[in-house]
Amino acid sequence: EADIYQTPRYLVIGTGKKITLECSQTMGHDKMYWYQQDPGMELHLIHYSYGVNSTEKGDLSSESTVSRIRTEHFPLTLESARPSHTSQYLCASGQVQPQHFGDGTRLSIL
Amino acid sequence: GEDVEQSLFLSVREGDSSVINCTYTDSSSTYLYWYKQEPGAGLQLLTYIFSNMDMKQDQRLTVLLNKKDKHLSLRIADTQTGDSAIYFCAESSNQGGKLIFGQGTELSVKP
Numbered sequence: 001e002a003d004i005y006q007t008p009r010y011l012v013i014g015t016g017k018k019i020t021l022e023c024s025q026t027m028g029h030d031k032m033y034w035y036q037q038d039p040g041m042e043l044h045l046i047h048y049s050y051g052v053n054s055t056e057k058g059d060l061s062s063e064s065t066v067s068r069i070r071t072e073h074f075p076l077t078l079e080s081a082r083p084s085h086t087s088q089y090l091c092a093s094g095q096v097q098p099q100h101f102g103d104g105t106r107l108s109i110l
Numbered sequence: 111g112e113d114v115e116q117s118l119f120l121s122v123r124e125g126d127s128s129v130i131n132c133t134y135t136d137s138s139s140t141y142l143y144w145y146k147q148e149p150g151a152g153l154q155l156l157t158y159i160f161s162n163m164d165m166k167q168d169q170r171l172t173v174l175l176n177k178k179d180k181h182l183s184l185r186i187a188d189t190q191t192g193d194s195a196i197y198f199c200a201e202s203s204n205q206g207g208k209l210i211f212g213q214g215t216e217l218s219v220k221p
Contacts, residue, residue, distance in 0.1 A: 006152075033208070041196060041214040043153075048208060058208070090152055092209075099209055101145075101153040 003027055006091050006102035013081060014110050021076045021105045023091030032074040033092040033099065036060060043090065049074055081109045112136040116199050116212035123220050128186040130215045132199030135180065139201040142175060143209065144184045147196045156184070156197075186217075194219045 003026040013019060025032065034047040035058075045058030049068040063085070064078050074093075078085055088106045092099040113135045122128045134142070140161050145153040159166045159173045159182075166173045172185040186193055199212040 031207075035211075041216075043198070043211040045208055092153075099143075100155065103152040106150075 004091065004093055004100050004102045006089075006105050008105060009103060010106045010108075012108045012110065015080075015082055017081050019078045019081050019107070021089055021091075021107070023074045023076070023102060024072050025074075025093040025100070026072060027093060027095070027100070028071060029093035029095045029100075030071065031094045032068070033094075034058070034064075034066060034074070034076050035090040035092065036062065037088040037090055037104070039087075047076065081107075083109045085109050112139075112201070112203075112210045114199055114201055114210050114212040116197075116215045118213060119216050119218070121218045121220065122189050124189060124191055126189055128184075128189045128193070128217055128219075130184045130186075130197050130199075130217065132182040132184075132212055133180055134182065134199075134201045134210075136201060136203055136210070137180070138203045139180075141202050142173075142182050143198075143200040143202075144171075144173065144182075145198040145200060147198065147214070149195075153198065189217075189219050191219045191221060193217060 007022045030051045032049045035043045036046050037043045044060035046062040047066040049055050086109050088104050090104045091102045115133045143158040144156045170187045174183045196214040198214045200209040
């Protein structure tokens with residue numbers, strides 16, 4: 001059983017608020033990822049990290065930012081939330097094989 | 111760029127076999143994955159196959175890979191109502207690297 005946790009599971013919040021989505025894994029994986037999943041089901045990579053102090057933007061442009069100060073922690077931040085940020089955000093980690101996913105954060109911006 | 115395609119819907123009767131198909135374009139794909147997503151949940155890894163394999167079987171799941179045609183399939187034997195979910199095919203070209211996902215196939219199992 002993979003140990004990767006995301007909080008909160010659900011968040012409904014007003015426009016303009018600063019939001020941080022948490023992701024933690026206890027498997028010691030160097031590689032961590034954030035995916036955005038729209039209601040149409042497709043997943044798109046928005047950020048990834050190959051280790052501490054390493055962050056890269058993914059294939060889908062996102063206004064969010066990430067940080068990787070500790071191996072086990074990979075938070076995603078939105079400085080000023082907008083309705084267009086409404087989506088599901090999935091965190092994943094992996095070492096060699098394969099990627100393990102958290103349960104996701106379903107974010108709704110009013 | 112890389113692309114992964116899946117049909118969007120599949121409906122089967124309980125007890126039948128389900129076959130979910132996937133095609134990909136990246137000839138350097140090294141690993142191919144099948145994930146299952148139940149409503150409101152994250153993705154659960156079902157199985158994966160290396161590109162140098164043709165077939166992998168794990169209990170009710172059989173993965174077939176035709177590397178020449180860049181075609182991957184997932185067969186679920188004796189499909190149950192609990193198998194109803196969205197199934198994602200994904201590929202990566204390096205170990206533990208970025209995954210490229212298909213759109214997902216929604217499997218509906220009717221009693």
